[in-house]
Amino acid sequence: MRCEAKTHQGTPCPRPALAGDRICASHAGRCGARPGNRNGLRHGLYSRYLTPEEKLDLVAARAVEGVDEEIAVTRLMIVRALRQPDAPPEAYARLVEALCRQLRMRRQLSGQGLNSLTEAIGTLIDEIATELGMAP
Numbered sequence: 779m780r781c782e783a784k785t786h787q788g789t790p791c792p793r794p795a796l797a798g799d800r801i802c803a804s805h806a807g808r809c810g811a812r813p814g815n816r817n818g819l820r821h822g823l824y825s826r827y828l829t830p831e832e833k834l835d836l837v838a839a840r841a842v843e844g845v846d847e848e849i850a851v852t853r854l855m856i857v858r859a860l861r862q863p864d865a866p867p868e869a870y871a872r873l874v875e876a877l878c879r880q881l882r883m884r885r886q887l888s889g890q891g892l893n894s895l896t897e898a899i900g901t902l903i904d905e906i907a908t909e910l911g912m913a914p
Contacts, residue, residue: 781805832858845884852877853902857909877902
């Protein structure tokens, strides 16, 4: 039995219907990526909103798995928020809080001490200042 659904062009679907059903797998919504497929990351939901520089930064962030990847993406979002003059301060504050939580989590997971956290925050501030052209 053939699928009873219509294609986007309005023609009858040429695929066979699923066993015991009147439509094919495509029209039943059963087609798509397999679990764990990461191909969509390249053409993901947010990619059209990223600048070419941010896309490169995101590629570099994806090279690291775990908390470090999240930290890299959060840093990118902080820099982006600072570049937008009309961004609400609450958005920036939420991002900084998220970054602090991520840094704390990374420190707890790795067993690093307080000095490493201080160095990480200092490095972050230096990077942001450099991005904004405020570095000495």
